[in-house]
Amino acid sequence: xxxxxxxxxxxxxPPHLVSDSHQFVFSADIxxxxxxxxxxxxxxxxxxGGRVVIxxxxxxxxxxxxxxxxxxxxxxxxxxEPEFDYLKSLEIEExxxxxxxxxxxxxxxxxxxxxxxxxxxxxxxxxxKRAEGYNLKDEDGRLRDPFRITSLRVPVLMPMxxxxxxxxxxxxxxxxxxxxxxxxVNSDHETxxxxxxxxxxxxxLEITDRSFNIVDIKPANMEELTExxxxxxxxxHQCNVFVYSSSKGTIRLCDMRAAALCDRHSKFFEEPEDxxxxxxxxxxxxSISDVKFSHSGRYxxxxxxxxxxxxxxxxxxxxxxxxxxxxxxxSKLCSLYENDCxxxxxxxxxxxxxxxxxxxxxxxxxxxxxxNTRRDITLEASRExxxxxATLKPRKVSTGGKRKKDEISVDSLDFNKKILHTAWHPKDNxxxxxxxxxxxxxxxxxx
Amino acid sequence: xxxxxxxxxxxxLSTEEDASDYRAPTxxxxxxxLLTVSLNKYxxxxxxxxxxxxxxxxxxxxxxxISLQMSMVPSVNAEVSxxxxxxxxxxxxxxxxxxGNPQPAPRIPLRPLENMSKPYEGxxxxxxxxxxDHGDCREQQEDGSMEVMRSSYLGDFTVEDLFQDIDTSLVxxxxxxxxxxxxxxxxxxxxxxxxYLPPFSPHSPFSPHSLTPTSQNAHPALIxxxx
Numbered sequence: 169x170x171x172x173x174x175x176x177x178x179x180x181x182p183p184h185l186v187s188d189s190h191q192f193v194f195s196a197d198i199x200x201x202x203x204x205x206x207x208x209x210x211x212x213x214x215x216x217g218g219r220v221v222i223x224x225x226x227x228x229x230x231x232x233x234x235x236x237x238x239x240x241x242x243x244x245x246x247x248x249e250p251e252f253d254y255l256k257s258l259e260i261e262e263x264x265x266x267x268x269x270x271x272x273x274x275x276x277x278x279x280x281x282x283x284x285x286x287x288x289x290x291x292x293x294x295x296x297k298r299a300e301g302y303n304l305k306d307e308d309g310r311l312r313d314p315f316r317i318t319s320l321r322v323p324v325l326m327p328m329x330x331x332x333x334x335x336x337x338x339x340x341x342x343x344x345x346x347x348x349x350x351x352x353v354n355s356d357h358e359t360x361x362x363x364x365x366x367x368x369x370x371x372x373l374e375i376t377d378r379s380f381n382i383v384d385i386k387p388a389n390m391e392e393l394t395e396x397x398x399x400x401x402x403x404x405h406q407c408n409v410f411v412y413s414s415s416k417g418t419i420r421l422c423d424m425r426a427a428a429l430c431d432r433h434s435k436f437f438e439e440p441e442d443x444x445x446x447x448x449x450x451x452x453x454x455s456i457s458d459v460k461f462s463h464s465g466r467y468x469x470x471x472x473x474x475x476x477x478x479x480x481x482x483x484x485x486x487x488x489x490x491x492x493x494x495x496x497x498x499s500k501l502c503s504l505y506e507n508d509c510x511x512x513x514x515x516x517x518x519x520x521x522x523x524x525x526x527x528x529x530x531x532x533x534x535x536x537x538x539x540n541t542r543r544d545i546t547l548e549a550s551r552e553x554x555x556x557x558a559t560l561k562p563r564k565v566s567t568g569g570k571r572k573k574d575e576i577s578v579d580s581l582d583f584n585k586k587i588l589h590t591a592w593h594p595k596d597n598x599x600x601x602x603x604x605x606x607x608x609x610x611x612x613x614x615x
Numbered sequence: 616x617x618x619x620x621x622x623x624x625x626x627x628l629s630t631e632e633d634a635s636d637y638r639a640p641t642x643x644x645x646x647x648x649l650l651t652v653s654l655n656k657y658x659x660x661x662x663x664x665x666x667x668x669x670x671x672x673x674x675x676x677x678x679x680x681i682s683l684q685m686s687m688v689p690s691v692n693a694e695v696s697x698x699x700x701x702x703x704x705x706x707x708x709x710x711x712x713x714x715g716n717p718q719p720a721p722r723i724p725l726r727p728l729e730n731m732s733k734p735y736e737g738x739x740x741x742x743x744x745x746x747x748d749h750g751d752c753r754e755q756q757e758d759g760s761m762e763v764m765r766s767s768y769l770g771d772f773t774v775e776d777l778f779q780d781i782d783t784s785l786v787x788x789x790x791x792x793x794x795x796x797x798x799x800x801x802x803x804x805x806x807x808x809x810x811y812l813p814p815f816s817p818h819s820p821f822s823p824h825s826l827t828p829t830s831q832n833a834h835p836a837l838i839x840x841x842x
Contacts, residue, residue: 261665284665347668365668396672448680448681449677451676511670
């Protein structure tokens with residue numbers, strides 16, 4: 169897929185470039201989640217410093233109808249602050265782990281944002297009018313001297329510069345002992361689930377002082393713990409169905425109608441291990457870092473360290489499609505274990521029609537797979553390789569001995585530049601790619 | 616909260632190949648390397664602000680795998696192999712800290728294992744000096760390494776102090792009253808509470824807070840108070 173680049177850097181303070189080989193990044197600016205809303209008009213990002221930045225799609229320019237509009241900053245607010253857990257003498261990170269939008273029901277927009285422990289419901293609303301002509305106060309807000317008021321007037325609404333306000337409407341706290349890794353809004357638009365390493369809770373959006381625990385995999389004896397929950401998601405259409413993935417590469421589908429506590433799954437998805445490729449790292453690389461239902465609800469996709477798998481919900485014993493993201497890393501697992509990269513959690517996403525999937529890799533590379541043609545492409549999200557409005561060039565990693573021109577060898581990959589978070593517009597061919605502290609938005613050419 | 620994080624030079628992969636096939640000639644040294652790396656990882660993660668449970672579990676599972684392989688395959692090179700007992704004690708230490716209450720980092724960092732003259736001598740010493748009586752934590756000071764076992768806020772407490780404000784009425788009822796108990800063994804109320812706590816493992820050099828009840832043997836009232 170060729171794409172035109174509309175680059176949107178989001179750093180407030182540009183990184184200070186000391187020399188070619190050194191670049192400093194404020195760690196608080198590292199983007200930790202990216203999510204389009206249901207219409208694709210808004211794009212939210214969360215970062216390590218607890219901030220949320222929302223971009224809005226501008227209307228297409230009449231002068232240049234062949235281009236889609238750009239995304240510009242719509243609202244910025246501090247969602248979470250660092251907290252201190254006095255009982256454990258530990259600081260709770262303010263990093264935003266996930267953002268999920270609610271379907272729009274009126275003029276305002278609502279989203280859920282979460283850090284490790286607390287989920288918040290935010291209302292984002294516009295104000296473009298203000299009342300003028302008050303009787304008791306003047307335009308500056310100062311009280312008017314009552315003795316000088318000789319007549320009454322009716323205040324009128326006057327247009328003003330658009331102001332976007334974000335206010336926290338609900339705070340869902342104190343329900344998770346472990347770190348929250350997922351939130352997912354249910355298709356009933358009234359409830360949502362939140363998952364941590366060992367438990368999944370079901371909330372009602374209006375009720376903050378209690379939640380239902382629906383999955384609990386904590387063993388009675390913690391010494392027996394060998395598996396944790398890594399991701400969870402509600403089914404897009406069936407409000408009683410959800411899935412959760414584990415660090416052992418399994419996915420469990422649960423039906424909330426079956427029992428109050430969904431410890432017993434309805435379906436269990438696991439691919440048998442290939443005995444010839446077994447190594448010390450087999451379990452670690454099988455750990456699922458993300459699970460996403462297709463828009464149709466018929467399939468789900470899982471991301472493990474080296475591959476993306478598409479599963480048919482009606483077939484539990486193996487995926488229907490497997491895509492290798494960076495198979496050339498399989499021979500490097502020992503080094504990747506040593507430098508901790510093997511624990512990186514990559515996300516994945518579907519396009520609006522479920523015909524393509526996308527996920528990130530290292531060296532600021534990201535990969536897209538067309539499910540129909542089985543073609544795949546590797547692209548790079550970086551300033552050097554993407555000038556605004558330029559077409560992205562496909563990249564290739566050379567695995568053999570001979571490296572062709574324009575190819576990059578495995579040993580030259582920069583493992584500090586990882587693309588963990590990507591998002592695909594729900595309708596159009598527009599994608600958002602987060603590369604450390606920069607957000608890239610790519611669009612398809614229209615002509 | 617912002618901090619400068621130098622991106623620095625590209626992190627390149629080391630050129631060594633991963634000889635994960637146990638039939639390869641370097642397999643044993645590979646195993647040894649992985650064991651060292653895993654143990655170091657575990658140590659480092661315990662000094663982080665809040666270790667990731669997923670990461671701890673994955674490292675622990677890898678350690679178990681290595682331990683299993685080592686115990687199955689008779690070691691050819693005596694220098695390379697490690698006594699399985701040490702590994703299992705370290706695994707037990709790892710397990711006891713994989714719980715919902717990540718322990719605060721010890722104020723005195725553990726010495727890196729590779730700096731010790733003999734491998735794992737330090738940790739073996741810690742194992743031998745494990746707290747066997749459940750009395751005052753302060754009393755066990757004969758070894759400098761015991762400093763590690765005290766946390767910043769538990770150091771001045773006795774076990775009785777810890778449970779002062781816990782409602783033990785239900786516990787007393789279950790045990791038929793303190794008076795009845797003391798005639799049997801002369802135990803104080805504090806010691807009686809230990810009947811309901813998981814045994815303070817002597818093989819847990821890295822977890823000074825195993826006093827926190829996490830097993831199902833603990834009385835619900837105690838969990839409620841300490842959770």
